[in-house]
Every structure is written in C-alpha cells, then in structure tokens.
Amino acid sequence: MTSQTPVQWWDDYDADWRLTTARRTVTEFDILSFATLVGMNEALFMDAEYIANDTPFGRRIAPGALVFSYAEGLVIQTGHLHTAAIAFLGAELTMQGPVYLGDTLQVEVTLDSKRATSKPDRGLVTTRNTVRTQSGQPVLEYLATRMLRRRPD
Template sequence: MQAFDDDLAAVRMAAPKGRPNHKWDALVEGDRVDSPGITVTEAHLVQWAGLTGDWVSLHLDEQYASQTPFGRRIGHGPLTLSVGLGLLTQTGYFSNVAAWLGLDEVRAVQPVFIGDTIHVEATVRVARETKKPDVGLWTLDYVVVKQDGSTVMTFTSSFLVGR
C-alpha cells in the first residue's frame, strides 16, 4: 500500500499537462500539420447563416438546391474556410498567435455537403524571423480534405507568432 501512496504522491508532484504552448520555432518550412476532423451538419449551415446573414437558398432550401447542378444543399464556402482555420488551431500550434495577417489564394475546389467530414492538411510555406524580436512569421498552405481524400478548398494564411 505504501508503494501505491508513493506513486500517487509522485503523480501529484509532476508538472501538469495542458494545452501545448508552441512558439514560432516549433515549425519550420516544409513541416506538415494535420488537424482533427469534423462532420458538417445542417446545424452548421443554419448557424452560419444566422451568424453572417448569408441566407442563400443554395445552402438552406432543399427544394431550391435540388434543382441546382449540386442536387442538394451545400455548405457555405466561407464556412468551410472558417472551419478549416479553426480545425488547425486545435493542434495547439496557434496558442501564441500575436496577429492573423490574412488570406491569399482562396479556391473552392468542390462543395461540402451535409454529412461530409472534413479536416485540414497544412504545410508551412514560410517560417521566418521578423524585425520584431518577440514574433516570427508563419505562412501556411491549407488543404481542406473530405472523407474520400478529395480536396474541397485550398488557401494560404499568415500569422505572427510569439517567439
């Protein structure tokens, strides 16, 4: 019993583990970071429309959408982009972002349908020091992929990250 108590005391004394605290130097050019996935639901489409005012019938009206080339409702492009950005933050590499600098080269390659599961595969294009000693720059190429391995969206995003 004493050995158990000693082990328990050692566990309590160990440094707590929490969210990773990655800094700028955690990634270098060429590194790839993969996100967890999420299954897009009708609730995502309705909530996005309510949040943004994007009440386009292609996303919310099944009857209308059934008459389009897609044959059914599709997710909003900006929703896919935002979810892609959010999914990558779940990796822990973005806990020290000082500033988001923006997006480039956004391309919607194919639609995301209700029930599709998407994740992000991102590659570090640029990891460089800046003139400011407390931050470095990351530019990542995002590829949003669905369950069959096909690409649904690509974009590039840049961040200033604490050093």
C-alpha cells in the same frame, strides 16, 4: 502531428513541418445556423427544393465561408498556436469543390514560408492549409499568415 500538438513557436517551423487536424462532420444545423447568423439567407443554402432542382449540386452544400471557419477552428483546436500566436494577418483562399451536408472535414497544414520581423521576439509564418473531405478530396486550400512569438528564453 495530430490534435493537441505542443505549442509551435516561430523557431519550430522548418521545411518538413506539418500538422493534421482532428475531423468535423458538417450537419444541416451547422449550414442553416451559419447562413442565418451571417445573413447568407439565399436559396442556394436555405431552399431544399431549389437546391435539388435548380443547382448542379442536387443536395445541400455548405457556404465556403463556413468551410473556412471550420478549417480555422480545427487548426486552432490542435493547440499548436496557443500562447505562440500574436495575430492572424490574412488568408488567400481558393474553393476547390463543394462541401455537402454530411461531409467530414480535416485540414492538412504545411509550412509555406516564414520570415523574421524587425522585432526580435516575433516572426511571420505562412502555412498552406488544405481542407479535405472523408474521401480525401480537396475542397478548400488557403495560405494563412500569422505573427508568432519566438521561443521564450
């Protein structure tokens, strides 16, 4: 499945379910705007000289929170959750590497688990979302748990 996937109801998820999102390139404007907006005004994101000379990265990186936000945006943009999603319940995430200015991100989504709830019209789905750069390098992996509607009659 790719971008603009049909709505996926709780019932549609099986062991073989998978989805790949569109891509997004991280710009300097993105990094600086995000860091400023949320108050991450630290040298690691804002000071080019510090980044170049005093970090192991040597060039501007994106905050992990920005990478997660872009990943969720790419997942939502597929359309597969539209009208089916009731709530985002949580995430467990691990950064696996830096995201540099100019990297292009894409998310691979697979089913991790699903279970029914006590209410017959909904269930819980946990997906494993792997964010990769243009080279295929994984940079973030997270388990996202959502409450979804079951397929309407």
